[in-house]
Amino acid sequence: MTVAGAVGRTPVRPGRPKDEDPVTRRLRLTPWLFLAPALIVAVVFHVWPFLNTVVLSFTDARALGGGTFVGGDNYVRLAQDPSFWLATRNTLVYVAVVVPLLVLLPLLLAVLVQPQIRAMGFFRSVYYSPVVASMVVVGLIWTWMLASDGVVNQVLEAMRVIDGPLPFLTDSTLLLVSCMLVTVWKGLGYYMVVYLAALGNVSKEYHEAAQVDGASPARRFWSVTVPGVRATMFLVGLLSAIAAMKVFAEVYVMSYGSAGPGGQARTLVYTIREVGLGLGGEIGYASAMSLALFVLTIGFSAGYLRAQRAEAR
Amino acid sequence: MTPTRRRRATLPAIALLALSLTACGLSGSATSPEPDAASDQPAEVTGKITFSTLQLKPTFTEYIEGVIDDFEAEHPGTEVEWIDVPFEGAQEKIAADAAAGTLPDVINLNPNFAQPLEAEGIFLDLEQEVPDLRDAYVPGAWDTFQVPEQEGSFGFPWYLTSEVTMYNTAMFEQAGLDPETPPATFDELYAAAEQIASTSDGKVWGMHPALENRFLLDLAKEGVPLLSEDGTEWVFNTPEAVAHVERLTKAYQDGVFPPDSLTEDHTKETEAYQAGRVALFPSGPNFLTIVEENAPDIAKATGVGPQITGASDAANMSVMGLLVPKTTENKATALAFAEFMTNAENQLEFSKIVTIFPSVTEALQDPYFTDDSDGTVESHARRLSAEQLENARNLLPVQYDDRVKAAVVGKVQLAMKGELSAQEAMDQAVAEANAITGR
Numbered sequence: 001m002t003v004a005g006a007v008g009r010t011p012v013r014p015g016r017p018k019d020e021d022p023v024t025r026r027l028r029l030t031p032w033l034f035l036a037p038a039l040i041v042a043v044v045f046h047v048w049p050f051l052n053t054v055v056l057s058f059t060d061a062r063a064l065g066g067g068t069f070v071g072g073d074n075y076v077r078l079a080q081d082p083s084f085w086l087a088t089r090n091t092l093v094y095v096a097v098v099v100p101l102l103v104l105l106p107l108l109l110a111v112l113v114q115p116q117i118r119a120m121g122f123f124r125s126v127y128y129s130p131v132v133a134s135m136v137v138v139g140l141i142w143t144w145m146l147a148s149d150g151v152v153n154q155v156l157e158a159m160r161v162i163d164g165p166l167p168f169l170t171d172s173t174l175l176l177v178s179c180m181l182v183t184v185w186k187g188l189g190y191y192m193v194v195y196l197a198a199l200g201n202v203s204k205e206y207h208e209a210a211q212v213d214g215a216s217p218a219r220r221f222w223s224v225t226v227p228g229v230r231a232t233m234f235l236v237g238l239l240s241a242i243a244a245m246k247v248f249a250e251v252y253v254m255s256y257g258s259a260g261p262g263g264q265a266r267t268l269v270y271t272i273r274e275v276g277l278g279l280g281g282e283i284g285y286a287s288a289m290s291l292a293l294f295v296l297t298i299g300f301s302a303g304y305l306r307a308q309r310a311e312a313r
Numbered sequence: 314m315t316p317t318r319r320r321r322a323t324l325p326a327i328a329l330l331a332l333s334l335t336a337c338g339l340s341g342s343a344t345s346p347e348p349d350a351a352s353d354q355p356a357e358v359t360g361k362i363t364f365s366t367l368q369l370k371p372t373f374t375e376y377i378e379g380v381i382d383d384f385e386a387e388h389p390g391t392e393v394e395w396i397d398v399p400f401e402g403a404q405e406k407i408a409a410d411a412a413a414g415t416l417p418d419v420i421n422l423n424p425n426f427a428q429p430l431e432a433e434g435i436f437l438d439l440e441q442e443v444p445d446l447r448d449a450y451v452p453g454a455w456d457t458f459q460v461p462e463q464e465g466s467f468g469f470p471w472y473l474t475s476e477v478t479m480y481n482t483a484m485f486e487q488a489g490l491d492p493e494t495p496p497a498t499f500d501e502l503y504a505a506a507e508q509i510a511s512t513s514d515g516k517v518w519g520m521h522p523a524l525e526n527r528f529l530l531d532l533a534k535e536g537v538p539l540l541s542e543d544g545t546e547w548v549f550n551t552p553e554a555v556a557h558v559e560r561l562t563k564a565y566q567d568g569v570f571p572p573d574s575l576t577e578d579h580t581k582e583t584e585a586y587q588a589g590r591v592a593l594f595p596s597g598p599n600f601l602t603i604v605e606e607n608a609p610d611i612a613k614a615t616g617v618g619p620q621i622t623g624a625s626d627a628a629n630m631s632v633m634g635l636l637v638p639k640t641t642e643n644k645a646t647a648l649a650f651a652e653f654m655t656n657a658e659n660q661l662e663f664s665k666i667v668t669i670f671p672s673v674t675e676a677l678q679d680p681y682f683t684d685d686s687d688g689t690v691e692s693h694a695r696r697l698s699a700e701q702l703e704n705a706r707n708l709l710p711v712q713y714d715d716r717v718k719a720a721v722v723g724k725v726q727l728a729m730k731g732e733l734s735a736q737e738a739m740d741q742a743v744a745e746a747n748a749i750t751g752r
Contacts, residue, residue, distance in 0.1 A: 063408040064429055148572040170575045170730070258525075258576040261726035263719060278404045279429040280714045280749075 057287035063279050074288035084289060086264065087271040088296070090176060094183075094267065095244040095300075101184045102240040103233050106191035111225060113192070114199050124196075128189035135186065139253030142182045143169065146254075169254060172264035179250035179265070187243070191236045195229060202228030234308045238301060245297050248273065268293045354642060358649045359390040362418035362641070367633070369421075370397035376666055384653050391646055411435055416638040418647040419654075421471065423633055424457045428711035431460045431467045436636045438465035442648055450655075453706040454672045457632045460711075461544030468634030469655045470672035472663060474597040475630040475698045475705050478502070478618040479604075481611065484592040488512045495618025499535065502593065502621055503560060503569070509592045510569045519569040520593035521582035522561060522729075524722045527595070532557060533708035534623035540710050547717075547746040550739035553624070558728050558735035565729040575726050587611055595621065597631070598694035599668040617694040620701055630705035632672070668695065670702055677702060712750050720745040 020028075057074055061067045078084050113124045130138060145151045146168035153165040168178045206224045215223065226233070248269040251259055259266040266274075268289065276286025369377060381393045396417060398406055404426060410416045411430055422430075430436065439446065439458075447455055450470050458468030482492035488509040496502040506519025522528075529549070533539055537554045540547060564570055571577075571585060579596070586594040587608040594600070598617070605612040620628050635651040637644065653659065660671030661679055668691070671677055682699035685692040713721075721742040728738035 063404075064411060064433055165572065167572065169573050255576050256578045256581070258719065258723070258726070261575055261730050262723040262732070264727075274716060274719065278715050279408050279426060280716060281408075 053287045053290055056284050057291050059284045061283040061287075063281040063283060066284065070284070074285050077285065078288050078292060083263070083266065083271055084268075084292070087266045087268045088292075090266060091245060091247070091268045091293075091296075094176065094180060094247055095241050097177075097180050098183050098187075098244045099237055099241045101180075102187050102191055102244075103237045105184065106188050106236070107195050107225075107229065107233070109188060109192045110195035110199055111221065114196060124192075127192055130186045131189040133186070135249040136253055138182060138186055139250055142178065142185075143254050146178050170261060172260040172262070175251075175255060175260045175265045179247070179254055182250050182254070183244065183247060187240060191240065194236060195232060198229040198232035199225070230311075234304075234311075238304055241300060241304065242297055245293065245300070268296075354644050356645060358388045358646045360643045360646055361392040361394065362643050362646050362650060363394045363396060364419040364421075364650065364654075365396040365398055365417040366421040367398055367403060367423070368400045373663075373666065376663060380654055380659050383659075384650055387653070388646070388649065391650075393650060411638075414640050416640060418637065418641040418643060419651050420636050420638065421633060422468070422636055423631070424468075424707055424711050425709075425714060427458060427468055427634060427636055428460060431458065431636075432463065435638050435640075436467040437639055437641075437644065437648070438467060439469065440464075440466050442637075442644075443652065446652065449657075449674065450672050451674055451677070451702055451705075453630060453702075453704070454632050457707040458634050458636070461540075468636045469651045471633045471635050471655050472660065472669040473630050473632055473672050473702060474599060474669055475628060475701045476595055476620045477598050477694050477697050478621055479586070479594040479596060479601065479694075480505075480616050480618065481586075481589070481592045481594075481614050482616045483614040484509055484513075484517055484589075485616075488592075492616060495616060496593070496621065497618065499531070499557075499560075499621055499623050502595075503564060506564065506569050506593055507567065510567070515568065517589070518571045518574075518585070518591045519564070520595075521574050521577070521585050521591050522565070522570050523574075523577075523579045523582040524561075524725055525718060526579040526582070528561075528722055528725055529713055529718070530629055530708055531623065534621070534625055534627060534629065536623065536625035540712065544710070544712070545751075547712075547743045547750065550736075550743040554739050555735045558725055558738055561725065562729045562731070562735060566731070575729060597668075598691070598698050601691055601694055602668055612690075615690055617690055617697060619697050627708060628701040628705040629708040630702055632707050670699055674703075716749050717746045720749060 058069060058071060059067050060070045060073075109127055113120055113127065147153070148165040148167065148169075150168075152168070153162070156162045157165070166174060168174045202225060206228070207220055210220045210224050246269050247267050251265055251267055251270050252273075255265060259270050263274075272286050272289045272293070275282050275289060364381070366377065377395060381395060384393060385391050407416070407420075407422070407426060407430070411433070416435070427436075446469075447466070451473065454470035454473055455466060457470065459466050478495050480495055485492040485505070488505075489512065490505055490508060496505045502520070508519075509517060510519040529539065532549055532554050535553055535557060537549050537551050537557075539549045565575065571590065574581070574585075582591070582594065583596070583600060583603065585591045587604055589608070589611055594615075601612065601615065601617075604615065622628050635654060637647045637651055641647045655672060657671065657673045657676040660673055661676045661681065663669065664671055664676070665681065670682070676682075677699050682695055685696040724733065724738040724742040724745070727733040728735050733741070
């Protein structure tokens with residue numbers, strides 16, 4: 001290469017020689033072509049709506065018209081809105097109750113159905129079946145069962161546990177508890193399958209060694225099984241917490257759209273829907289609420305992952 | 314990070330942000346239609362239009378397509394494209410279409426869906442476009458498509474319903490009530506419900522409150538002013554309203570209503586009546602057909618009385634309408650089609666398929682609505698309902714949207730559970746309703 005030749009050349013981006021042949025150029029484009037479908041879907045259905053929500057949260061956009069920039073007014077209103085705080089409290093309680101149950105119960109279930117013996121496939125299918133059912137159908141079935149004259153109340157009354165029917169659907173606290181029950185019941189099968197995969201990786205030798213040392217089944221569960229699937233437990237905890245933060249269908253279906261008397265069993269997603277939907281929907285305010293839910297979810301996830309890393313050390 | 318790299322990372326972010334700022338319409342309202350897009354419109358009834366209905370497919374496909382065929386035959390050169398929108402999600406679709414200026418040429422809406430769009434000036438004013446037609450329609454129905462403090466009327470009233478009081482005559486008899494005499498006042502209604510519940514050993518309830526469907530309507534019937542005269546403020550926390558909530562609370566706590574009825578909707582009320590669990594069922598006569606299909610025994614025992622109108626003596630009716638947006642590119646055909654769809658002949662034919670009522674006075678004079686000499690409960694309900702329509706109004710203000718309803722009904726539920734006094738419930742309901750409507 002001569003000096004004169006180098007001086008006359010237009011500067012090019014490093015790693016991309018100007019005179020690269022068409023085959024090299026095509027090879028450079030190939031990964032992007034493969035990535036394009038996924039990238040387009042991600043940008044159109046995730047990144048773009050998210051950015052749009054961020055912008056809308058600073059406007060007074062409504063279903064019809066509006067859209068003027070209002071600064072942080074929506075966030076100030078959010079801080080003073082009792083329904084938002086009630087929804088936040090209910091959502092956090094929901095997470096606090098549902099997540100430990102969804103971390104532990106599917107693990108117990110997975111341990112029960114893990115042995116490769118006859119008919120176990122049937123039980124695995126039965127436990128998994130609620131996962132594939134529609135949440136609306138599941139909600140309606142449980143609404144029927146938990147009604148004042150439903151099966152649950154009839155059984156409890158027959159067993160003389162209660163004197164009169166419990167208001168599962170018309171008492172806000174009991175309604176929330178009922179919804180939690182449905183969430184846990186429906187989620188058991190899904191997380192059970194996740195645990196079954198993890199249990200397969202726990203070496204049988206540990207169990208055999210513990211058995212030789214005289215450890216009881218309970219001791220083996222706590223000292224061998226649980227440490228063996230600890231990473232999966234963290235994953236299940238995180239996934240179930242994110243799902244619980246977004247709880248909506250259970251509350252909506254089981255309260256006939258009312259979130260209980262006075263809307264007192266409302267959750268964040270229920271409230272976002274209520275505020276943002278319809279021709280009078282306040283899209284800007286609902287967007288601010290969505291952002292608050294996003295921050296809550298991200299904050300929780302970050303704290304959770306940090307706790308996991310600390311635990312791992 | 315080198316400046317080049319930083320720039321490379323920042324540019325797409327700025328581009329995306331700019332894109333989102335442009336897309337969310339910060340530059341102003343997207344719902345203002347072109348004031349008059351009529352200059353290059355065909356003056357005659359010809360060309361293609363789109364027509365949308367609310368959840369009429371597939372039950373009424375044959376009827377709607379028949380009317381469209383008749384219209385196209387009567388006006389050669391016209392073509393009507395019919396779209397049916399399911400009720401669920403309809404508001405969102407309408408809002409999006411209105412914002413984009415792509416509403417159908419003739420659109421079927423109820424007053425609650427229509428009013429926010431009417432207030433934005435989206436629709437043609439029929440008082441100006443077809444002033445002679447007004448007198449043909451039931452006055453209360455025509456007035457439903459008006460906006461408080463705004464001139465004009467924006468919808469052709471289409472089909473109507475008006476509640477009657479259905480009741481189970483066998484249960485009346487068992488409770489020692491006269492099965493031939495339905496309750497005529499609210500006092501009689503609640504007294505009958507209480508007597509039925511108290512004499513049935515908990516097997517049957519008197520009635521279902523269906524709060525989301527009836528609460529505010531019953532206040533209006535009781536003569537409680539719902540809104541201030543200028544329509545800007547809710548004012549229904551009157552002593553009469555408090556007394557009504559106290560009556561509901563007492564009935565709920567005395568077991569006159571089913572325990573789960575507090576949050577249940579009108580669907581559950583229908584189910585309870587069909588299952589023979591409640592004795593009184595104030596509802597549209599169209600539900601008689603549903604009861605007949607699902608519970609023939611209950612239908613046989615059903616008697617029908619007029620709508621209970623309370624102190625105001627005003628009967629309520631529900632109205633559906635057809636509206637033509639200003640953005641239509643074929644105004645003449647759109648108006649002609651809306652008029653054709655709602656004319657006496659076509660509405661009468663529609664009413665014979667399903668228990669609804671025509672909004673045209675001439676059609677209501679037909680013996681189908683005035684003669685109940687065949688002695689069936691259906692023809693009796695039809696006559697009662699049709700008689701009511703002449704003086705009926707849509708008593709529910711269009712401002713009573715889903716959010717206001719949830720706020721108001723929520724407070725009543727708390728009062729019925731004993732967590733709020735009736736006065737507190739009404740005061741809080743008015744405050745919350747005003748906070749929502751005033752925004």
